[in-house]
Amino acid sequence: SQQGEEDPQALSIQEGENATMNCSYKTSINNLQWYRQNSGRGLVHLILIRSNEREKHSGRLRVTLDTSKKSSSLLITASRAADTASYFCAKGREETSGSRLTFGEGTQLTVNP
Amino acid sequence: EAGVAQSPRYKIIEKRQSVAFWCNPISGHATLYWYQQILGQGPKLLIQFQNNGVVDDSQLPKDRFSAERLKGVDSTLKIQPAKLEDSAVYLCASSLVGGDRTQYFGPGTRLLVL
Numbered sequence: 001s002q003q004g005e006e007d008p009q010a011l012s013i014q015e016g017e018n019a020t021m022n023c024s025y026k027t028s029i030n031n032l033q034w035y036r037q038n039s040g041r042g043l044v045h046l047i048l049i050r051s052n053e054r055e056k057h058s059g060r061l062r063v064t065l066d067t068s069k070k071s072s073s074l075l076i077t078a079s080r081a082a083d084t085a086s087y088f089c090a091k092g093r094e095e096t097s098g099s100r101l102t103f104g105e106g107t108q109l110t111v112n113p
Numbered sequence: 114e115a116g117v118a119q120s121p122r123y124k125i126i127e128k129r130q131s132v133a134f135w136c137n138p139i140s141g142h143a144t145l146y147w148y149q150q151i152l153g154q155g156p157k158l159l160i161q162f163q164n165n166g167v168v169d170d171s172q173l174p175k176d177r178f179s180a181e182r183l184k185g186v187d188s189t190l191k192i193q194p195a196k197l198e199d200s201a202v203y204l205c206a207s208s209l210v211g212g213d214r215t216q217y218f219g220p221g222t223r224l225l226v227l
Contacts, residue, residue: 033215035218042117042204042218042219042220042221043156043204043206043218044218045215045216045217045218048215088155088156090155094214099144099208099214099215099216100158100161100169101158101216102158103155103156103157104155105153105154105155106154106155
């Protein structure tokens, strides 16, 4: 089964509002990553938070990680219509051969102008 | 810097036919991944290469799927024969082995099996 389950499955907000998406996972991780996927386009890497970090910021994005609860959240502040996309969290494991990602099912975010 | 290139972008075939997808990773990226993304789901790893060697193909349906990366650069993924349930987007990604191991994804190939 997929690791990194997102909640909610779908979220609709107005432009300017904040959007919060949550992700839970089951097994140990080295990092947790968030990706965005616009309709018909590939996945774009947004942010990576390591297992020893609790919070990370990148522009309007804020990610938190609680390893005791095996959960993470992605906050998008002051949302824009262009933020409309699917957002995926991915459990990351670092191995000598490269990074391994296991994706969740995603949250479909709609930002209404 | 050029991103991950994939072709074709779209493919429609009938069941039991064969199909092949091509991927050219970012220059210098030794690790290459193929993912399958079924509509409404997250991507699922099919196979991972480091240079021209297979690192992980545990989720590759080997009775019908095959992949190669003969010279450690470009890669092809083949399905033969295709089934209806193979309809999906096939994503290729690449990353460095050391340093920044972020996976960079191509635009994908959308496959429809009729």
